[in-house]
Amino acid sequence: xxxxxxxxxxxxxxxxxxxxxxxxxIQTQDVNFILNPYDEFALEEALKIKEAKGGEVTLIxxxxxxAKKSLRTGLAMGADKAMHILCDESHDSLALAFCxxxxxxxESFDLILCGKQAMDEDNxxxxxxxxxxxxLPNISAVIKLEIGDGTATAHREFEGGTEVVETSLxxxxxxxxxxxxxxxxxxxxxxxxxxxxxxxxxCTCAESGLEILDMxxxxxxxxxxxxxxxxxxxxxxxxxxxxxxxxx
Amino acid sequence: MKVLVFAEQRAGEFRKAAIxxxxxxxxxxxxxxxxxxVIGKGIADKAGQLAAYGADKILSIEHDLLDLYSTDGYxxxxxxxxxxxxxxxxxxxATAMGRDLAPxxxxxxxxxxxxxxxxxxxxxGNLQAVRPVYAGKLMMTVxxxxxxxxxxxxxxxxxASEPDQGKTASxxxxxxxxxxDDLKAKVKQIQSEAEGMIELTxxxxxxxxxxxxxxxxxxxxxxDLAKVLNAAIGASRAAVDSGWRTHSEQVGxxxxxxxxxxxxACGISGAIQHxxxxxxxxxxxxxxxxxxxxxxxxxxxxxVGDAMEVVPALTEAIKAAK
Ligand SMILES: Cc1cc2nc3c(=O)[nH]c(=O)nc-3n(C[C@H](O)[C@H](O)[C@H](O)COP(=O)(O)OP(=O)(O)OC[C@H]3O[C@@H](n4cnc5c(N)ncnc54)[C@H](O)[C@@H]3O)c2cc1C
Ligand SMILES: Nc1ncnc2c1ncn2[C@@H]1O[C@H](COP(=O)(O)O)[C@@H](O)[C@H]1O
Numbered sequence: 001x002x003x004x005x006x007x008x009x010x011x012x013x014x015x016x017x018x019x020x021x022x023x024x025x026i027q028t029q030d031v032n033f034i035l036n037p038y039d040e041f042a043l044e045e046a047l048k049i050k051e052a053k054g055g056e057v058t059l060i061x062x063x064x065x066x067a068k069k070s071l072r073t074g075l076a077m078g079a080d081k082a083m084h085i086l087c088d089e090s091h092d093s094l095a096l097a098f099c100x101x102x103x104x105x106x107e108s109f110d111l112i113l114c115g116k117q118a119m120d121e122d123n124x125x126x127x128x129x130x131x132x133x134x135x136l137p138n139i140s141a142v143i144k145l146e147i148g149d150g151t152a153t154a155h156r157e158f159e160g161g162t163e164v165v166e167t168s169l170x171x172x173x174x175x176x177x178x179x180x181x182x183x184x185x186x187x188x189x190x191x192x193x194x195x196x197x198x199x200x201x202x203c204t205c206a207e208s209g210l211e212i213l214d215m216x217x218x219x220x221x222x223x224x225x226x227x228x229x230x231x232x233x234x235x236x237x238x239x240x241x242x243x244x245x246x247x248x
Numbered sequence: 249m250k251v252l253v254f255a256e257q258r259a260g261e262f263r264k265a266a267i268x269x270x271x272x273x274x275x276x277x278x279x280x281x282x283x284x285x286v287i288g289k290g291i292a293d294k295a296g297q298l299a300a301y302g303a304d305k306i307l308s309i310e311h312d313l314l315d316l317y318s319t320d321g322y323x324x325x326x327x328x329x330x331x332x333x334x335x336x337x338x339x340x341x342a343t344a345m346g347r348d349l350a351p352x353x354x355x356x357x358x359x360x361x362x363x364x365x366x367x368x369x370x371x372x373g374n375l376q377a378v379r380p381v382y383a384g385k386l387m388m389t390v391x392x393x394x395x396x397x398x399x400x401x402x403x404x405x406x407x408a409s410e411p412d413q414g415k416t417a418s419x420x421x422x423x424x425x426x427x428x429d430d431l432k433a434k435v436k437q438i439q440s441e442a443e444g445m446i447e448l449t450x451x452x453x454x455x456x457x458x459x460x461x462x463x464x465x466x467x468x469x470x471x472d473l474a475k476v477l478n479a480a481i482g483a484s485r486a487a488v489d490s491g492w493r494t495h496s497e498q499v500g501x502x503x504x505x506x507x508x509x510x511x512x513a514c515g516i517s518g519a520i521q522h523x524x525x526x527x528x529x530x531x532x533x534x535x536x537x538x539x540x541x542x543x544x545x546x547x548x549x550x551x552v553g554d555a556m557e558v559v560p561a562l563t564e565a566i567k568a569a570k
Contacts, residue, residue, distance in 0.1 A: 013501060013521055017382045026386070037502065091390075093351065094360045119501065121381045121388070123363045125351035128319070132355035137432035138319060140348045143495060153436070157496050158344035159447045160258065161440040163317070167433035177502040178495035209360040214389040218380070221527060223546040226539070230553040231561040237533070237549055238565045245531045245548065247510045248477070248566060 001055035001147070003046040004109040006100060006127070007039040007074055009067035010120040019215045026215070035070040038115025040077070040182035041175035046113050047078045048180065049147055056080045058109075062087045062099045062205075068198055075193035076185035082198045091121060092208035097129035102203040111152070114174040116141045124174075131172035139165045143178040249280040249370065252335035252396070254326055255298055255306075256345050257288055258317075264450050265341035265403035267301050272406035273339050274302030276368050280336075283307060285329045285422075287322055289315040295419045300411035307333075307422040314426070316435040317345050323352040325424045330357065332422070335396050337375045339368075342400035343449075350400045359394040366405040375399060383501045383524035403449045404507040404528075441496075446480040448497065454508045456482030456499055456526075457492075460515020460536060460555055464492035469556060470514060473563040476570070482506065482526075484516045500525035514555040518543025535559060 011017055012032040020027045046057045059074045059082040061067045071082040085103040089095050112134075117124035124140070131138035143162075144155035153166045154173060185193070227233045227240065241248045251273040256266040273282045284303035286295040292308040299306065309325045326349065330338055338353070340346035342364040354361040365377035366387075375397020381388045392398070448454065455474045457467055467481070474481055483493035485500060499506055501524040511529035516522060518534070518541055526532070527546060534547035535558045544550040551558050 011382065013383060013524075017385050019386065026382070092360050093363075094354060094358070097355065119383065122383065124347055125354070125361060125363055128348060128351035129355040132352055138348075138352070139433055140319075141344065156344065158258075159263070159449055160445070161438055162496075163435045164437040164439065165433050166436050171433065176495075177498070209392060209394045210362075211391045211393055212388060213376070213391055215381075216387045216389070218384060218387050218527075221532070221546045221548075223532065223548055224544060224550075225548060226544060226550045226552060228551060230551070231557055233551045233553070234558065234561045234565050237551060237562065238569050240549055241510075241531075241533075242569060245510075247531050248569065 001049055001053050001110045002108065003049060003055060003057050004104065004112045005039065005043045005046045005057060005059050005074065005079065006112065006114040006130070007043070007059055007061050007070055008036045008118040008120070009033050009061060009063050009070040010036045010118055013119055019217070024212045024215055033066065033069065035073040036115050036118050038117055038119070038175055038177070041177065041179045042113040042115050043074050043077055043079060044180045044182040045145060045175055047183070049111070053147065058083065060085070060100060060103060062096055062103065063090065064088065071198055072193050073185065075196045076190040077183060078189060081196055083201050084198055085201050085203050087203070087205045089205045089208060091212060092210045093123045093125035094129050095206040095208050096126050097133050098206040099203050100126070100130050101133035103201045110170050111147070112170065112172045114172065116174045116176045127172050127174040134172070136171050137167045138172040139167055140174045141176040142173055143176050145173065145179065249277055249337070250283065250333065250335040251277045251280065251337045251339060252283045252285060252330060252333050253303070254338070254340040254346065254349065255284045255286045256341055256343060257286060257291055260291055260294055262298070263341055263343060264408065265343050265401070268403065268406045268408045269339045269341045269401045270298060270301045270303055271409045272368060272401050274409070276370070281305065283333055283335065285309065285326060287314055287325050292419055292421060296417070299415045299417035300413050301409060303417050306417050306419045308419055309422050309424055311424065311426055313428070313431060316438070318431045318434055319348055319352055320431045320433065321426055322349050323356060324426065324430060326353055327356050328424050329422060330396065336373065337397045337399070340400045342402050346400045350398055354398050359396060359398055360392055362390060362392055362397065362399040364402045365399045366402050368399060383521065384527060402505070446478070448480045448482055448499070448504050448506055451480035451506070452509045453477040453479035454482045454506055455479045455512045455514065456484070456516060457487055457514045458484035458516030459486035459490065461487060461492070466556060467492060469559045473512070473559055476563055476566050484522050513543050513547070514559055516543055517541050518546065
């Protein structure tokens, strides 16, 4: 199986994000960027499929030069090679999907795995839009995946249950938490990653159809009131819930 | 202006979030026209009820192949409706279905999608929205420069109005032709959750447990409280990763984003990734034995103590108060 895994270089969720001077972007200088956690699920799944069925795992990212760091992380986990589309766009999922589709137009893959969403702007759109650009079926946010002979069967959760979806391959499938436990890169993997190929692919990004006007901090919650300690505080809490918060 | 809303249903039941989307469209559009589109099988006679929430016109698209959701079948149907109606905006609820369908529709129409928005407005005829980004650490105001503007509305971010039974609207059936071959990815089976389970994202009350609950069986005290409140059970990632609860119950950045009236966090420290999923709750209660736990900083009311003692006492007190 020839598998492509789409990855994005995103701010670590542990780091605080601050609004940049233009009021429309974030300050990136003090932010630690990592391989998008959902993409680790996608990559882990690709590596497991490769281990079971053979083949090759290729990574791709569209992003700035620094995004190569996340490609190295993925190569260290076990991907065979990587492609990098140098581009500035990171907001418009449609433009990104267009860019990724252009970037792989000379390649062919049996399966394209993505993360469910990039933990920057939480769009959860690129995999589905990419599938459409490539004329392929998609199954999004999967928590279980089985690869058959030219087919894939995936479980995806909805409000109230789980759908078992079957598709022909090639297809674009995006990974949700629960799909697997991503491996850590071994020391050997990290050493080997340095020698693996990252191919630069050029592509003109499509113009963004979105315009960011403003970034703001959400209103902060005025919490912090300790009612008391242990079971003794329960009557007071119930009184507050009835009379002050009026929720019960 | 004209706003088209995809009114999501499963097994003939409209999603609460779909009703909220129709109400959002109604408020956004003032005197303009709101068109609701219902896709499925055997749903036409139920579609009329959407008028009570503000739909002026209802299109019902029925087909044997649309009985269950499929990305391909539903996208093709919705696209045909959009092309025929020519709306200025298209709204879908940001549910599992809407979040799958909207990007595909956007790609087909070559217009971007404003995902998971919490506010909507018009600016010079373009759709503008506020959406939480970076796991809710920032709010982005963003505008679509293309028509129609497409957005998915976050469940519970838009209030559902009281239904006005006096309002009626015509239900027109709208035909699309589909064949088996059009559906490349197909739902083979649906595994439903137990009857009577309250969906987390729709719940008004949530009782949530974390690592501090210490064992799967200790969640029975949370279930007892949940029963009294008619609440759903939630969990932190630590509780899910320990195998005590299922992933579908996880609240947070890699779980569900919830906004109940009351969220009771028991034995949950309040990590930033957990807060990402629940800080929009109206009232938050924290029960934690560590007075320095970060959850207390955002909780409206906190009790410092052992959840295994405090929760049962709370259950009894609420029962008595009812
Ligand atoms: C990329 C990424 C995504 C993540 N996504 C999520 C997510 O979606 N949701 C999520 O929840 N986490 C998520 N996490 C994990 C998060 O960082 C925390 O590890 C997790 O939320 C901790 O869960 P907890 O509060 O249950 O456990 P802990 O942090 O271990 O806290 C347990 C708490 O229980 C208290 N306690 C102990 N005993 C008792 C008792 N008897 N009675 C009362 N209190 C008691 C302790 O004082 C402590 O505060 C994510 C992490 C990463 C890196
Ligand atoms: N710039 C990008 N380069 C490569 N893959 C991407 C990029 N942006 C998003 N993706 C993929 O699409 C998934 C969902 O991203 P998003 O739609 O931005 O939330 C991510 O988890 C990645 O797998």
